[in-house]
Amino acid sequence: MEKKKRIVIALGGNALGNTLPEQMAAVKITAKAIIDLIEEGCEVVIAHGNGPQVGMINNAMAALTRENPNQPNTPLSVCVAMSQAYIGYDLQNALREEMLIRNIPDIPVTTMITQVRVSADDPAFETPSKPIGHFMTEEEATLAAEKYGYIVKEDSGRGYRRVVASPKPAEIVEIRAIRSLVNDGQLVIACGGGGIPVTLQGTHLKGASAVIDKDFASRLLAEELDADCLIILTAVEKAAINFGKPNQEWLSDITTEQARKYMAEGHFAPGSMLPKVQAATEFAESKPGRTSLITLLEKAKDGILGKTGTSIHQ
Amino acid sequence: MEKKKRIVIALGGNALGNTLPEQMAAVKITAKAIIDLIEEGCEVVIAHGNGPQVGMINNAMAALTRENPNQPNTPLSVCVAMSQAYIGYDLQNALREEMLIRNIPDIPVTTMITQVRVSADDPAFETPSKPIGHFMTEEEATLAAEKYGYIVKEDSGRGYRRVVASPKPAEIVEIRAIRSLVNDGQLVIACGGGGIPVTLQGTHLKGASAVIDKDFASRLLAEELDADCLIILTAVEKAAINFGKPNQEWLSDITTEQARKYMAEGHFAPGSMLPKVQAATEFAESKPGRTSLITLLEKAKDGILGKTGTSIHQ
Numbered sequence: 001m002e003k004k005k006r007i008v009i010a011l012g013g014n015a016l017g018n019t020l021p022e023q024m025a026a027v028k029i030t031a032k033a034i035i036d037l038i039e040e041g042c043e044v045v046i047a048h049g050n051g052p053q054v055g056m057i058n059n060a061m062a063a064l065t066r067e068n069p070n071q072p073n074t075p076l077s078v079c080v081a082m083s084q085a086y087i088g089y090d091l092q093n094a095l096r097e098e099m100l101i102r103n104i105p106d107i108p109v110t111t112m113i114t115q116v117r118v119s120a121d122d123p124a125f126e127t128p129s130k131p132i133g134h135f136m137t138e139e140e141a142t143l144a145a146e147k148y149g150y151i152v153k154e155d156s157g158r159g160y161r162r163v164v165a166s167p168k169p170a171e172i173v174e175i176r177a178i179r180s181l182v183n184d185g186q187l188v189i190a191c192g193g194g195g196i197p198v199t200l201q202g203t204h205l206k207g208a209s210a211v212i213d214k215d216f217a218s219r220l221l222a223e224e225l226d227a228d229c230l231i232i233l234t235a236v237e238k239a240a241i242n243f244g245k246p247n248q249e250w251l252s253d254i255t256t257e258q259a260r261k262y263m264a265e266g267h268f269a270p271g272s273m274l275p276k277v278q279a280a281t282e283f284a285e286s287k288p289g290r291t292s293l294i295t296l297l298e299k300a301k302d303g304i305l306g307k308t309g310t311s312i313h314q
Numbered sequence: 315m316e317k318k319k320r321i322v323i324a325l326g327g328n329a330l331g332n333t334l335p336e337q338m339a340a341v342k343i344t345a346k347a348i349i350d351l352i353e354e355g356c357e358v359v360i361a362h363g364n365g366p367q368v369g370m371i372n373n374a375m376a377a378l379t380r381e382n383p384n385q386p387n388t389p390l391s392v393c394v395a396m397s398q399a400y401i402g403y404d405l406q407n408a409l410r411e412e413m414l415i416r417n418i419p420d421i422p423v424t425t426m427i428t429q430v431r432v433s434a435d436d437p438a439f440e441t442p443s444k445p446i447g448h449f450m451t452e453e454e455a456t457l458a459a460e461k462y463g464y465i466v467k468e469d470s471g472r473g474y475r476r477v478v479a480s481p482k483p484a485e486i487v488e489i490r491a492i493r494s495l496v497n498d499g500q501l502v503i504a505c506g507g508g509g510i511p512v513t514l515q516g517t518h519l520k521g522a523s524a525v526i527d528k529d530f531a532s533r534l535l536a537e538e539l540d541a542d543c544l545i546i547l548t549a550v551e552k553a554a555i556n557f558g559k560p561n562q563e564w565l566s567d568i569t570t571e572q573a574r575k576y577m578a579e580g581h582f583a584p585g586s587m588l589p590k591v592q593a594a595t596e597f598a599e600s601k602p603g604r605t606s607l608i609t610l611l612e613k614a615k616d617g618i619l620g621k622t623g624t625s626i627h628q
Binding site: 019020021056057059060061063064066067071072074075077078081082084085086088089092093096097100101108109110111112113115173174176177180181184186196198203204205 | 333334335370371373374375377378380381385386388389391392395396398399400402403406407410411414415422423424425426427429487488490491494495498500510512517518519
């Protein structure tokens with residue numbers, strides 16, 4: 001029997017909906033795309049973002065503290081943990097159900113609470129820039145800064161928001177357990193929201209006020225699992241150079257050298273397509289034979305069959 | 315090499331503290347007791363309650379909905395899922411750290427989001443009696459009943475609370491993944507809060523407005539993993555007959571027949587010691603050689619060594 005192609009999929013948090021009813025609808029579409037890949041004979045591992053979801057949970061915990069001052073503030077790392085369960089529970093059920101509906105032998109599906117270690121020396125901690133949670137007035141922002149040590153910034157004229165660092169992932173703490181299940185042929189949801197960010201302090205893993213980019217966490221997960229392919233799913237079918245300009249050009253098949261050149265030329269938007277191309281390129285560079293694919297969720301199967309998407313390879 | 319003794323531990327949610335700082339202190343004590351058992355050569359699987367924690371999360375999600383009426387209500391099943399991550403994250407870290415401190419070869423530790431199927435026909439659904447969440451005024455209770463279909467009851471003169479059913483666990487949905495890791499010698503935290511309660515509706519697993527008793531879920535987990543021992547940790551060192559009376563007698567070593575007799579005689583408090591003795595008895599009855607132990611967290615090691623606790627066996 002031919003060895004199955006192992007794929008790590010990075011799902012966008014935005015694609016999972018802003019509310020629970022939206023999520024329950026979204027995971028059905030997601031499950032179809034993923035089970036398509038399994039029917040194509042691939043071995044799939046799933047990572048995902050959590051932007052809207054961790055924002056909602058963070059707001060809920062803050063609302064509780066406002067109503068009851070005896071309720072301690074809930075750190076962002078704990079909110080990330082809860083978002084992994086909030087998303088994973090629905091997603092694993094949708095995957096299980098899609099296998100049942102298609103009458104294919106069901107594979108055990110599980111969500112693993114995953115911590116991702118970052119370096120306390122990561123320069124990102126010096127310039128926190130990722131806004132999270134709800135908007136605050138200047139007064140609320142000042143209070144939050146005093147009370148919880150939050151770093152707050154004015155956000156596009158709409159008020160103040162907390163900003164946190166987005167450090168690079170250094171280690172997936174639960175990788176051995178994830179690897180065990182994946183090697184056993186099981187379907188694992190891991191590194192949700194980029195993983196719970198922790199720093200090592202002596203023997204202790206301490207939650208960090210940070211969010212890890214899920215594309216970078218997925219890249220690390222793919223490397224650690226010796227995957228053949230990293231698929232980054234997003235809102236466009238392909239990446240483009242000269243995006244939105246008359247000479248815009250969709251990218252179908254590029255080498256890592258080309259990708260590096262286009263990144264250096266500033267073709268990809270920071271915080272949007274840039275981290276995706278960067279993570280995809282790094283994965284393709286990490287070992288001969290590894291390829292990355294950037295495409296739409298609904299096109300994942302076509303992408304794996306070489307029919308669409310932006311493929312990046314050595 | 316002698317086969318390791320496989321133990322499923324049922325931890326009380328109350329022992330995990332009411333707030334995050336309390337939990338972070340409590341998991342350190344819990345981790346010591348569990349790593350003691352690992353040092354004794356046991357293979358350990360951990361299940362736990364979530365009473366205070368799921369109540370807190372349920373309150374936070376309700377506070378968010380009160381502040382923002384566009385925010386849909388969060389079902390209890392989703393709150394249970396989040397509580398598994400909230401507790402598991404801290405507990406797995408404390409376990410990992412305790413192994414490092416003792417300089418013993420560290421075992422991968424993971425929290426698995428676990429669903430437990432209950433029967434939609436379970437008679438418990440007809441008489442919901444388990445109070446959860448915060449107290450409400452009569453007006454709020456009426457509104458919650460109308461808006462969310464909650465069943466509310468007056469609770470000991472302190473106001474109204476939502477009550478939910480406590481059905482019996484029928485199946486642990488993620489058991490194959492749990493078994494894989496346990497058989498691989500890894501340390502797994504599963505069935506948190508008794509598991510996310512779901513009922514099977516066609517191909518769909520639907521979240522149920524219920525809480526599953528963690529002692530019964532732990533019993534099922536122990537049976538499914540073919541464990542040798544079920545340890546139910548509680549606030550007393552031993553169960554007793556004629557509890558609180560002049561002829562009170564601590565129980566050290568009893569047969570399942572004796573346990574059945576004492577239960578029938580009404581020696582154990584419903585909702586407190588009774589479900590523990592019942593779960594312990596059912597496990598010991600399920601296969602020759604299986605034993606159960608009810609004791610204090612701090613006495614778990616002494617209990618395994620036969621020095622204390624209430625041991626129930628065939």
